[in-house]
Amino acid sequence: MARVAIVTGGTRGIGEAISLALKAQGRTVVASYAGNEEKARRFSEAHGIPAYKWDVGDHEACLDGCRRVEAEVGEIDIVVNNAGITRDGTLHKMTFDDWNEVMRINLGGCFNMAKACFPGMRERGWGRIVNIGSINGQAGQYGQVNYAAAKSGIHGFTKALAQEGARFGVTVNAIAPGYVDTDMVAAVPAPVLEKIVAKIPVGRLGQAEEIARGVAFLTSDEGGFVTGSTMSINGGQHM
Numbered sequence: 001m002a003r004v005a006i007v008t009g010g011t012r013g014i015g016e017a018i019s020l021a022l023k024a025q026g027r028t029v030v031a032s033y034a035g036n037e038e039k040a041r042r043f044s045e046a047h048g049i050p051a052y053k054w055d056v057g058d059h060e061a062c063l064d065g066c067r068r069v070e071a072e073v074g075e076i077d078i079v080v081n082n083a084g085i086t087r088d089g090t091l092h093k094m095t096f097d098d099w100n101e102v103m104r105i106n107l108g109g110c111f112n113m114a115k116a117c118f119p120g121m122r123e124r125g126w127g128r129i130v131n132i133g134s135i136n137g138q139a140g141q142y143g144q145v146n147y148a149a150a151k152s153g154i155h156g157f158t159k160a161l162a163q164e165g166a167r168f169g170v171t172v173n174a175i176a177p178g179y180v181d182t183d184m185v186a187a188v189p190a191p192v193l194e195k196i197v198a199k200i201p202v203g204r205l206g207q208a209e210e211i212a213r214g215v216a217f218l219t220s221d222e223g224g225f226v227t228g229s230t231m232s233i234n235g236g237q238h239m
């Protein structure tokens with residue numbers, strides 16, 4: 001039977017590309033999302049991928065959501081923690097709520113999904129978890145102390161959980177994308193974006209599909225000896 005994969009924030013942007021790549025690989029894919037239900041419904045209809053709405057930053061909602069997926073679709077073997085938000089601002093302007101929301105969703109979401117799915121993977125002796133970090137978690141970024149801290153936390157979380165999963169056939173890896181052409185980057189003002197692109201050695205933004213290919217490898221059977229690593233997919237912009 002096909003392995004079941006869940007992609008958080010899997011109905012748009014990088015998450016959508018990941019959902020489609022895993023489906024093309026023969027996985028039974030489920031996407032979780034927050035936000036617009038109509039858009040998620042259209043995504044589901046277009047691709048035959050069920051979409052479940054819950055807030056990954058809400059611990060109980062995450063546990064309930066995953067139990068629902070297991071009852072309706074099957075045991076979850078693959079988790080891609082892709083959901084993420086930005087609430088940018090210099091420290092001077094950033095509120096405690098801006099800090100907390102980004103930590104709650106971006107980093108807390110990884111913990112919540114692992115709490116829901118890691119025990120079953122461990123018990124069944126096979127599992128794949130891929131956490132989407134960021135180049136800004138490796139290098140920092142002006143106006144993003146919250147986002148950089150959460151993404152850097154994801155890289156540490158990945159290494160620690162990988163050690164717990166290794167003997168049980170569960171790999172845990174991260175991907176640190178550079179700048180990728182999605183709604184998140186479309187929100188960056190054009191003059192700032194021009195400066196960002198000028199610093200990317202390959203001279204362009206990444207495409208969501210280029211991140212998805214990394215996820216497809218890390219979640220494959222062939223990727224079983226790779227764990228605790230952070231794969232940088234960033235057009236050569238190594239920090």
Ligand code: NAD
Nearest residue numbers: 009013014033034055056082083084134177179180182184
């Ligand atoms: P996006 O804004 O297009 O998509 C984010 C997704 O997260 C959406 O599907 C949304 O529904 C989901 N989401 C947001 N809050 C949620 C919540 N509370 N519960 C459940 N789902 C929630 O962003 P994207 O550019 O596709 O980014 C995807 C991931 O890649 C994010 O983690 C982001 O930080 C990371 N990333 C993006 C870039 C980039 O350049 N676009 C670079 C590095 C890392």
